[in-house]
Amino acid sequence: MTIYDIAKVAGVSASTVSRVLNDKPGINARTRERVKRVLDETGFSVNESARGLVEQSSRMIGILVSDIRNQHHISGAYLIEEYFRSRGQVSLIINAGGDVSAIASPLRTLASRRVNGLVLIGSVFQDEAVSSALQAIVPDIPVVMQNGVLDLPNVSAVLCDDRGGTMEATMHLHQSGRRHVAYINNNLTPSNNKKVGGYLEACQELGMEPVLVQTCSDAEDATAQLLDANPGLDGIIYSVDFLAAGGLRVIHKMGLRVPDDIAVLGTDDSPLARLLDPRLSSIDTKLEQLSHECALLLEEMMENGGVRKVKTIACSLALRETG
Amino acid sequence: MTIYDIAKVAGVSASTVSRVLNDKPGINARTRERVKRVLDETGFSVNESARGLVEQSSRMIGILVSDIRNQHHISGAYLIEEYFRSRGQVSLIINAGGDVSAIASPLRTLASRRVNGLVLIGSVFQDEAVSSALQAIVPDIPVVMQNGVLDLPNVSAVLCDDRGGTMEATMHLHQSGRRHVAYINNNLTPSNNKKVGGYLEACQELGMEPVLVQTCSDAEDATAQLLDANPGLDGIIYSVDFLAAGGLRVIHKMGLRVPDDIAVLGTDDSPLARLLDPRLSSIDTKLEQLSHECALLLEEMMENGGVRKVKTIACSLALRETG
DNA sequence: GGAAATTTTGCAATCGATTGCAAAAATCTT
DNA sequence: AAGATTTTTGCAATCGATTGCAAAATTTCC
Numbered sequence: 001m002t003i004y005d006i007a008k009v010a011g012v013s014a015s016t017v018s019r020v021l022n023d024k025p026g027i028n029a030r031t032r033e034r035v036k037r038v039l040d041e042t043g044f045s046v047n048e049s050a051r052g053l054v055e056q057s058s059r060m061i062g063i064l065v066s067d068i069r070n071q072h073h074i075s076g077a078y079l080i081e082e083y084f085r086s087r088g089q090v091s092l093i094i095n096a097g098g099d100v101s102a103i104a105s106p107l108r109t110l111a112s113r114r115v116n117g118l119v120l121i122g123s124v125f126q127d128e129a130v131s132s133a134l135q136a137i138v139p140d141i142p143v144v145m146q147n148g149v150l151d152l153p154n155v156s157a158v159l160c161d162d163r164g165g166t167m168e169a170t171m172h173l174h175q176s177g178r179r180h181v182a183y184i185n186n187n188l189t190p191s192n193n194k195k196v197g198g199y200l201e202a203c204q205e206l207g208m209e210p211v212l213v214q215t216c217s218d219a220e221d222a223t224a225q226l227l228d229a230n231p232g233l234d235g236i237i238y239s240v241d242f243l244a245a246g247g248l249r250v251i252h253k254m255g256l257r258v259p260d261d262i263a264v265l266g267t268d269d270s271p272l273a274r275l276l277d278p279r280l281s282s283i284d285t286k287l288e289q290l291s292h293e294c295a296l297l298l299e300e301m302m303e304n305g306g307v308r309k310v311k312t313i314a315c316s317l318a319l320r321e322t323g
Numbered sequence: 324m325t326i327y328d329i330a331k332v333a334g335v336s337a338s339t340v341s342r343v344l345n346d347k348p349g350i351n352a353r354t355r356e357r358v359k360r361v362l363d364e365t366g367f368s369v370n371e372s373a374r375g376l377v378e379q380s381s382r383m384i385g386i387l388v389s390d391i392r393n394q395h396h397i398s399g400a401y402l403i404e405e406y407f408r409s410r411g412q413v414s415l416i417i418n419a420g421g422d423v424s425a426i427a428s429p430l431r432t433l434a435s436r437r438v439n440g441l442v443l444i445g446s447v448f449q450d451e452a453v454s455s456a457l458q459a460i461v462p463d464i465p466v467v468m469q470n471g472v473l474d475l476p477n478v479s480a481v482l483c484d485d486r487g488g489t490m491e492a493t494m495h496l497h498q499s500g501r502r503h504v505a506y507i508n509n510n511l512t513p514s515n516n517k518k519v520g521g522y523l524e525a526c527q528e529l530g531m532e533p534v535l536v537q538t539c540s541d542a543e544d545a546t547a548q549l550l551d552a553n554p555g556l557d558g559i560i561y562s563v564d565f566l567a568a569g570g571l572r573v574i575h576k577m578g579l580r581v582p583d584d585i586a587v588l589g590t591d592d593s594p595l596a597r598l599l600d601p602r603l604s605s606i607d608t609k610l611e612q613l614s615h616e617c618a619l620l621l622e623e624m625m626e627n628g629g630v631r632k633v634k635t636i637a638c639s640l641a642l643r644e645t646g
Numbered sequence: 647g648g649a650a651a652t653t654t655t656g657c658a659a660t661c662g663a664t665t666g667c668a669a670a671a672a673t674c675t676t
Numbered sequence: 677a678a679g680a681t682t683t684t685t686g687c688a689a690t691c692g693a694t695t696g697c698a699a700a701a702t703t704t705c706c
Contacts, residue, residue, distance in 0.1 A: 002662055013686045018664055028672095028684055043459050045434040049375035050662035053691045058372065068401045071394070071594075078391045081418065090432060093416050095404065109413060111368040136366050245598035252600055271394075275568035275595065277575055325692055336656045341694055351654055351702095373692035376661045 001044055010038040021046060052114060060090045061298065062115035064106055066122025068095040072240075072268055072287065073121050076146055079291035080119055087299070089116070096122075101129050107137045115141065117298045123147040123191030142301035144294045147191050149310055156301060157310045158293040160285045162191050165315025166198030166237065169265050169283045172317055173235040174206045178263055181235035182211035184222050184243060192239050195267065199237065219246030227254060234262050235323060237283075241266035241273050244280055248322070263323025278321035286313050324367055333361040344369060375437060383413045384621065385433035387426075389445025391418040395563075395591055395610065396444050399469055402614035403442055410622070412439070419445075424452050430460045438464065440621045446470040446514035465624035467617045470514050472633055479624060480633045481616045483608045485514050488638025489521030489560065492588050492606045495640055496558040497529045501586055504558035505534035507545050507566060515562050518590065522560065542569030550577060557585050558646060560606075564589035564596050567603055571645070586646025601644035609636050 003017040010017065012035060019027050020035040027035075038044075052058045061084055065073045081091040092113060094106045103125070110118060118141055120130075126148030134143060134152060142154055149157040166183075173181050183199040185192050196212065203210040211230055216222035219238065223246065227233060238244040244266035248258065256262050258278055266273055269284035290313055297309060326340040333340065335358060342350050343358040361367075375381045384407055388396045404414040415436060417429045426448070433441060441464055443453075449471030457466060457475060465477055472480040489506075496504050506522040508515050519535065526533040534553055539545035542561065546569065550556060561567040567589035571581065579585050581601055589596055592607035613636055623629060 003664095004662080014663080015665075015686060016684090019685090022664085024665095026684065031684080045431050045460070047376070047437065047662050048435045049372045049381065049437060050691090051664075052372035053370070053376055053662080053693085054664045056691075068405070074397055074401070078397070078418065081416075082391070085418065090415065090417070090436070092413065093404075094413070095401065095408065108368050112371045113413070114370065114372060137368070242594075242598055245600075249600040271565075272595065272598065275565055275599070277568075277572040277600065326694095327692080337693080338656060338695075339654090342655095345694080347695095349654065354654080370692050373661090374694075376663085376692080377694045379661075 001042060006038055006044055010035045057116055058114045060092050060113060060115050061117045062110035063091050063093045063119045064096055066096050066124045067098040072270060076121050076287055076291045079288060080295050083295035100124050100127050103130050104133045104137065107133055111137050117141060117302045118143045119294055119298060120145045123189045126150060126190045142298055142306050144298040146290060146294050153308055156297050156308050158290055158297060160290055160313045161315055162194035163198035165283045165285060166195040167202040169237055169317060170199050170202035173263055173323060178235035179208060180232045181208060182226055182233055183237050184213040185215060185239040186243055187215050195239055219243035220250045223247040223250040237265045239267050241268050241270045241280060241282055245272065245276055248276060259323040265323055269318045281320045281322045282318050284316045284318045286315060289313055324365060329361055329365065329367055333358045380439055381437045383415050383436060383438050384440045385438035386414050386416045386442045387419055387429055389419050389447045390421040395593060399444050399610055399614045402611060403618050406618035423447050423450050426453050427456045427460060430456055434460050440464060440625045441466045442617055442621060443468045446512045449473060449513045465621055465629050467621040469613060469617050476631055479620050479631050481613055481620060483613055483636045484638055485517035486521035488606045488608060489518040490525040492560055492640060493522050493525035496586055496646060501558035502531060503555045504531060505549055505556055506560050507536040508538060508562040509566055510538050518562055542566040543573045546570040546573040560588045562590050564591050564593045564603060564605055568595060568599055571599060582646040588646055592641045604643045604645045605641050607639045607641045609638060612636055
């Protein structure tokens with residue numbers, strides 16, 4: 001079923017059908033109605049391949065997620081998808097599969113589809129390999145990175161102030177009387193490094209001795225070891241909420257009370273925080289705001305041929321029952 | 324940058340370039356190499372719109388998710404995306420936004436893109452409105468429903484045995500000595516109705532008096548009321564894990580011990596179950612297997628012109644610390 | 647060395663939409 | 677009623693790939 005078929009039925013030319021489809025002016029009202037009726041009756045749907053070919057645009061944006069297993073990333077992708085869907089742009093969401101060096105392949109996929117814009121989700125994309133891949137494969141399309149920066153003319157960025165958020169959290173614990181606050185990190189992403197940096201700086205400023213776990217694969221083990229080695233610990237900050245869940249379990253098992261004996265903070269203020277018992281206090285990294293800004297920025301770049309911008313969003317503390 | 328440009332540089336015709344691109348036979352090895360080198364050097368990427376136009380296929384499949392906010396659905400979508408990505412098919416993941424009656428719009432989007440196949444995720448799609456929309460808009464493309472059935476020739480289904488799983492869970496609790504088991508449901512989706520059915524049947528079979536909350540928006544309130552009204556309760560099954568999280572909190576607050584005083588089961592065996600304290604026992608609705616079957620079935624239908632099939636997968640119990 | 651067989655390549659049509667330009671139709675002027 | 681305007685419509689080129697068929701190049705064989 002093509003516009004030529006529609007044209008035949010409606011007794012007009014294909015051009016007219018096309019113009020009706022796209023709400024172009026200069027079509028007689030009665031003709032327009034007639035064509036529209038045929039369109040409805042036949043349940044016609046435009047061939048976007050054909051349209052994309054002549055328009056040199058796919059009416060799609062690409063969302064490249066560094067790692068799907070990360071709940072937080074998925075949520076971000078969907079917030080952006082949602083925004084663009086309401087604007088009539090379809091989203092092509094693709095998983096990079098965690099391997100940053102292999103980014104060329106998904107990038108080429110998106111380039112082949114001629115996406116009008118691209119969002120990269122995940123701080124691991126802040127990497128030289130990604131930078132050169134972007135330059136080689138999509139040097140001209142507007143890109144926005146969520147939580148990472150690259151120095152390319154077509155690549156904007158929206159970041160949350162991980163460093164500041166973590167500093168603030170550390171200071172908050174200090175202010176509420178904690179003097180031995182540890183930090184447990186899961187992996188060394190650029191974003192997590194900023195968090196660690198904030199923690200260390202706050203410790204220095206406050207005269208606290210930092211107790212840092214740089215990476216860990218199992219939050220329970222890490223927490224148990226930390227508590228064994230540092231009996232005086234009265235606060236732990238985790239780089240991600242689900243780590244804190246494991247931490248809480250160990251703390252509970254050891255007979256310590258939260259937050260009386262020890263305060264616990266997570267990061268990201270994910271839905272999980274509200275489901276744990278006690279409800280987890282968390283550093284809110286403003287996912288919704290971040291995603292919204294990404295969408296706005298990308299839209300702006302796509303419309304105005306777009307100048308590069310870098311925006312930072314402040315974090316806040318979502319205080320609940322753990323500290 | 325088109326294949327004509329490549330052709331010019333490589334000193335061949337566009338047809339040859341096309342054949343190299345698609346690994347077609349009958350090209351001289353040296354020519355093939357030369358073209359390939361030019362392809363690499365220029366970083367050429369095929370225009371999928373043009374290709375899609377002549378091939379009458381997009382090399383894309385569509386995944387329509389009933390409601391994005393449902394973590395479980397998202398995970399399912401990604402499992403399917405993953406499978407097809409490994410097969411060179413891109414996925415177009417779209418959110419129906421919860422409103423089943425408005426399914427025509429996303430469906431038309433997918434139809435316009437000429438997706439080669441379609442997966443519907445969410446039992447709410449098991450609905451007359453969806454059936455007629457599918458028939459009207461995509462009567463010819465292979466469709467697989469995850470957790471729902473419709474009686475259309477091009478629509479297969481993969482279901483999990485919610486009813487059986489819930490029966491088994493109820494019986495398990497009975498077997499471990501529970502005599503007053505309640506069921507708390509959040510909403511009346513077809514899938515949840517099957518769960519409730521299984522619970523009721525098990526109760527009857529076991530001679531237990533059913534205590535059922537048909538719908539609830541807040542798990543804590545529902546649980547608190549239930550416990551107040553039924554002091555003898557020694558087991559609660561929730562239709563979804565995150566409800567159980569709220570339940571655990573209330574139970575804990577009331578001073579009851581889990582599982583000694585009361586057993587708690589969730590449903591779906593989501594990552595959350597392993598993060599709660601105590602670790603939540605849950606009815607495993609086999610999301611991974613379900614998604615994998617969906618992918619296989621869709622692939623089969625796309626390749627063989629496909630006959631409709633309906634598969635059911637058994638649930639199992641993931642027993643942990645709550646019962 | 648030349649005819650036959652085989653391999654390799656290119657020509658040209660095709661997919662289904664959009665759009666500049668010109669022709670046709672309708673409306674307005676006097 | 678005829679010419680000038682304006683509105684409405686259609687023709688035909690275009691986008692960038694794929695592919696059947698025929699032509700050209702190469703290889704094989706006697």
